[in-house]
Amino acid sequence: MDALTRRKWDRAAGAFDFINGLGAERRWEPVKREFFSTMHGRVLFVAVGTGLDIRYFPPAVQIDGIDISDKMLERARPRAEAYAGPMTLRHLDVHDLDYPAGTFDQVFTSCTFCSVPDPVRALEAVRRVLKPAGELRMFEHTGSRYFPFNALLNLMNPIARLTGPEINRDTVGNVRRAGFRLVEVRHAYLDVVKTIHAVAPA
Template sequence: MSRIWDLRARFYDVCEGSQLRRGPHKAALFRDMSGRVLFEAVGTGVDIQHFPPDREIIAIDISEEMLRRARPRAERYRGRLELTRMDAQELEFPDDYFDTVVTSCTMCSVPDPRRALSEIHRVLRPGGQLLMFEHVRSRNPVLGLVLDLMTLWTRWSGTEMNRDTLRNVQLAGFRITRVQSAYLDIILAIRAVREEIRADPPGFVGRTEPRRASKELRVRHS
């Protein structure tokens, strides 16, 4: 999976250009970051410009090439920002470690979103907040079908446009507190809170001790 994103890194900023008009929506969502923050799938760092200043953030991505390109943007961040190579489906952090977890077009890209959400639930403290900016499948029958057809094309590059992310969030043990539209009912800003009871996918065993990251690229800037 990391190889796909290493290849996409060189074109990532061009593809993300269409998302620039979503900047105000992202900035409004990210403004709620508080405490110790985990940002998943940071890519080349195009979202860093929307981070509020003076936060303590660990940003992860599965692709080393994405992280290499993100580094200059991370160095300009006015706060504490650490970049680390990690799989969102196997987070190398202890339980109840973060106060806030943020995803940005992450759940349409991970192979197993239910597992990724279960991992978020594990590392987020009880009552901690989950902030998500995500593509989801439209509930409009026509738009939903269009997204199904689009997914036949986009799946080869690691992106699925037709996932029921709201339902997956609830199944993972989160209580959704607010949903706002950034574009129709296809791109949503989602706010949720971790409930006390963890909902793991079948066969999943959580970790209480962090594992050492296999490869890291760290940036700290204060």
């Protein structure tokens, strides 16, 4: 397990709900409700954080939630216990997924692939645990193709990454590089906040 990343997110756990409760959660609620409504079968949720998204999960889905930070997971535990279906939480680095190949029907992520240190390797690990033609569904913020947003995000990135995520990543490109087929990319805010739907090879 990557100790640096773990420590960074352990440190962020205490203030995470307060900072995200300032507006981000309310702002993205309609997008997230629709995004998570497609959950079915056995689902891996990568980087559950403090579990803020659990409220949007439809009932009765079998969900395995993982995160590299046990401080985040401590906060997520009561929310997972309140979920109306079978949900387990594990302290696990996405780069080291140890589930047998082809375990999951779907993998969901939410503001995660801005944070994992080696996104393409982590996405390859995700691809391995998906069933053939299994779905990858991501709600992510990324870099922008447009000026001045690209310049601003590049400028602010060295500071952002010290305490939290990278804000200028090419996550759509990373999904392709990891061997997925893109089905749909929908922009929720400019070309920065988006949902990505991709499938593993059949």
